Structures are given as structure tokens and as C-alpha cells.
Amino acid sequence: MGLSFELPYFPRKGLVEDVLQILTSGLKQGVTLFAPRRQGKTSFVRHELIPAAHELGWKTLYIDLWRRRGEPELALVEGLEAFLEARRSGWKRRLRFRQLRAKASAGAAEVESTLEPVSFTPDAVLENRLDFALSALAEKDVTLLVLDEVQALAGAKREDFVAALRTVIQKLQGRLLVFYTGSSREGLNHMFRQQRAPLFASAMPVQLPDLGDDFIEDRMVFLAERTRARIDEASLRNAFERLGRTPEFLNEVILHLLIAGNGNIDAAMAKWMQSHTETGAGALLEELRPLELALMNMLAQPGHPSVYSTESVAWLSRWPDIDASLTTAKIQAALKRLTRMELVAPTGRQGDYEIEDRAVLLHLRAGT
Structure with a gap:
């Protein structure tokens, strides 16, 4: 955008009180806040939640898993290890930089990518490193761990990692609290809402209040x-x-x-x-394949048909460079890729999807 000036933060009425009430009640160890991107989740964390946690005497650590979404489990473990190294010996001593943006200010620590501490001898088992790091993090003080864009963990390559995360968090009940944010409805369901989800029933959801x-x-x-x-x-x-x-x-x-x-x-x-x-949106759309772009344009239409309906197939078949022998299997494959890119998500109704990135939706509706 080239516009670096930040406008004053506008608070979300009552939200921080709701979050703290849940976390201090002892009924739930975690809270989830899921909303589309650019709605102000991270601003709420930085401007309201972290300062409020500090007033309660909690230690806080913020880790953005989206910065390294191809390896979110490593982003989490290395972010924790970096914080432990920083707390022990200062941010600048004995740290190797690797695709890093880290900073500490006003008593809060943030790790937006990854640090590789020299003094840690990594265990060959990532789950063991996770256990050690979280246990050390919450060893003395009550700690609030903020995991931003947590749906990235839904794509973790190690199947047991998220289950191990839940186990360690439960072990540290009373010392470790977790605030999860995310922007993907698909990721929310995969991580928290489905009966067999790895973090099912472990956190209570709150809603981001609309601004009026x-x-x-x-x-x-x-x-x-x-x-x-x-x-x-x-x-x-x-x-x-x-x-x-x-x-x-x-x-x-x-x-x-x-x-x-x-x-x-x-x-x-x-x-x-x-x-x-x-x-932004224009550059992103240029990377899509013809069928994916056609699907995005169809989903941008108000009242669009179900993606697998006869009407949908006919609409898509008229799009330039689409094979006349279009099948539902091809549509399904294209939707799967768009979902992985977090451009679309199922609404919960059979065969119905919606565009998750608001900038992309507005760009498509403008016809540019």
C-alpha cells in the first residue's frame, strides 16, 4: 500500500472483559477468536488484550503462525525457544537469524517468524521440544500465549503435533492460558469444532463485535x-x-x-x-488457473448457484479456457486448492462456498 501511518485504535467494546472473564474463571484454558482477515483481531490483541494481561501480572507471548504457514509446527516451537533464549540472555545474544522479525516492547514479546537459538540442542522429536519449551515458558508466572492464524496448524505435516500441543496445555493448567485467533472457517472447524478435532472443546469462542x-x-x-x-x-x-x-x-x-x-x-x-x-487482490488472482478464476468470479456473484449444480457447471463452462468436458471432480479439485490458499471456505450448506478474502471479493465485484 505504501501507507505506513497507523490510525488511532478503536476499541472493541466489552471484548477484552469477556475474554478475561473466561480465562480467569478456570472453566476454560483457552479462548478462540475467528473472523475474516483485516477485521482487527491482531489490533485487538496488541492494543487491548496484551496490556490487560500485563495489568493482571501475566507474562505474554505472541506468535504469528501465518508468517511460516508451510511449517507452522516449527514456527511455534522455534518461536517458543527464541523467547526462552531471549528471556535468559537478551534478544541479541547467541541467536542466529533465519527469516526473522522479532521485537520486544512495552513488556510484550512478539515472534513473527522464527529465531534459531544457538544454545538450544534440539531434540530429534519436535513434540518433545514443544513440551520442554511450553513447560519452561509457564514455569513460574501465569503466561498468556497468543497464537495468531492458528488454522495454519490444521496443515501441520506431523499428525501427532496438535494432539501433543493439547496434552501439554492441559498439563500446564493453572499456569498457561492460550488465546487463539484465526481467519479460516475451515480451519476453525478442523481444529476446534468437529467431534474428532484435535482441540475440540478445549477453548471457548468469542465473537469480534462489529463496528458501527x-x-x-x-x-x-x-x-x-x-x-x-x-x-x-x-x-x-x-x-x-x-x-x-x-x-x-x-x-x-x-x-x-x-x-x-x-x-x-x-x-x-x-x-x-x-x-x-x-x-493485492489483482496480483493474487493472476496466479490462479482458469477454472479457479472462474469459480472465484462465480462465487463473487450475489445468489450464486451451488458449485456442483447443473447451473454452476453451465456457468463455468462458458468461462474462457475452460474445458468443455468439465466434471464435478475437476471443480472439487479446484475448490480444494482455493481452500488451501484460504481464498474460499465452505459455508456449512451442502455445495455452498464463499470467498473469505474481502479484498478479493470487492475486487471481483468491481469487475476490474
């Missing part, structure tokens, strides 16, 4: 403080609706308004769409 008129009013105050241009509140509210009520997207539009300094929301929206076409 109070969010728009707050953004209007921000704009009034920083620009003399007249901003129409109804137009800004309409832009929020057009953006699928996605806070990150509206903040980006507001930044375009600040740069232009003219209050023209339609022009700011056009700039926003252009930037995502060039560097």
Missing part, C-alpha cells in the same frame, strides 16, 4: 482534527458499507483522504481500489 456508527463518528473526529476539507459523514458511512464494513479498508481510504486533502471520498475509494488491484 460510533466507529464512523470516531473517524470523523480524527479527520476533523487533521484536515480542513469538508467530509460528508453519510458518504463515509456508505464507503464503509461498500468496503464490507472492514475497518482496515476504511482506515486506508481515510489515509488517501488525508493525502489528497480534498474530502473527495469517491476519489479516495478509487485510489484504494487501484492500490489493491496492483499489489
Whole structure:
């Protein structure tokens, strides 16, 4: 985007209180928060949950599993080991860097990729390293472990890893609390909701509150403080609706308004769409195969047919470069790849899928 300025955080009313009430009740050791990307889950963690945990005297560690989603189990174990090494000897001593972004600020630790501590002698069994690291992490203080984009673990190559994670967490009850965030409904079901899921019934879900008129009013105050241009509140509210009520997207539009300094929301929206076409959604769609792109375009249509219906096959067959002998097996294979890319997810209704990435959906509906 090229827009690095961060707008003031707008709190999610009542959410941190709900999370802390669950975690301090002793009834559940974990909490899950699943919502589409760019809705503000990570901002909530950094601006509200971690500071609140510190006020309770808890130690916190944040690990983003999406940074290394091809090997999420390694991302978790090495992130834990990096934190232990940092706590013991400082962030910069005896650490080898490998695809790393790590930082510590305001008492919180974050590991966004991976560190390889020299002083650790890794066990050949990853599950043993996990057990050792988590046990050491929660050895003295109550610790809140935040696992961002936890659905990445649904694709872990080691089948026993998530089961081992649950076992260790249960062993550390009373000392280790876990806050899981994710953006994939498929991953949520695979990890937590299905009867045979590895973390079934181990955490209580909470909902991310929608932002409404109070969010728009707050953004209007921000704009009034920083620009003399007249901003129409109804137009800004309409832009929020057009953006699928996605806070990150509206903040980006507001930044375009600040740069232009003219209050023209339609022009700011056009700039926003252009930037995502060039560097985000547009670039992503260019990587898709013809049938995958056709499916994405069909799913972007309001009231689209079931993906395996006769109507769907006929619609897809008319798409350029689609084989006339299109079969449901080919459609299923394309959907499986799109699901792995976390572009689409089943809704729970038979044969019904939806686009999970809001930027991609808006891009397709705009017809660009």
C-alpha cells in the first residue's frame, strides 16, 4: 500500500472483559477468536488484550503462525525457544537469524517468524521440544500465549503435533492460558469444532463485535482534527458499507483522504481500489488457473448457484479456457486448492462456498 501511518485504535467494546472473564474463571484454558482477515483481531490483541494481561501480572507471548504457514509446527516451537533464549540472555545474544522479525516492547514479546537459538540442542522429536519449551515458558508466572492464524496448524505435516500441543496445555493448567485467533472457517472447524478435532472443546469462542456508527463518528473526529476539507459523514458511512464494513479498508481510504486533502471520498475509494488491484487482490488472482478464476468470479456473484449444480457447471463452462468436458471432480479439485490458499471456505450448506478474502471479493465485484 505504501501507507505506513497507523490510525488511532478503536476499541472493541466489552471484548477484552469477556475474554478475561473466561480465562480467569478456570472453566476454560483457552479462548478462540475467528473472523475474516483485516477485521482487527491482531489490533485487538496488541492494543487491548496484551496490556490487560500485563495489568493482571501475566507474562505474554505472541506468535504469528501465518508468517511460516508451510511449517507452522516449527514456527511455534522455534518461536517458543527464541523467547526462552531471549528471556535468559537478551534478544541479541547467541541467536542466529533465519527469516526473522522479532521485537520486544512495552513488556510484550512478539515472534513473527522464527529465531534459531544457538544454545538450544534440539531434540530429534519436535513434540518433545514443544513440551520442554511450553513447560519452561509457564514455569513460574501465569503466561498468556497468543497464537495468531492458528488454522495454519490444521496443515501441520506431523499428525501427532496438535494432539501433543493439547496434552501439554492441559498439563500446564493453572499456569498457561492460550488465546487463539484465526481467519479460516475451515480451519476453525478442523481444529476446534468437529467431534474428532484435535482441540475440540478445549477453548471457548468469542465473537469480534462489529463496528458501527460510533466507529464512523470516531473517524470523523480524527479527520476533523487533521484536515480542513469538508467530509460528508453519510458518504463515509456508505464507503464503509461498500468496503464490507472492514475497518482496515476504511482506515486506508481515510489515509488517501488525508493525502489528497480534498474530502473527495469517491476519489479516495478509487485510489484504494487501484492500490489493491496492483499489489493485492489483482496480483493474487493472476496466479490462479482458469477454472479457479472462474469459480472465484462465480462465487463473487450475489445468489450464486451451488458449485456442483447443473447451473454452476453451465456457468463455468462458458468461462474462457475452460474445458468443455468439465466434471464435478475437476471443480472439487479446484475448490480444494482455493481452500488451501484460504481464498474460499465452505459455508456449512451442502455445495455452498464463499470467498473469505474481502479484498478479493470487492475486487471481483468491481469487475476490474
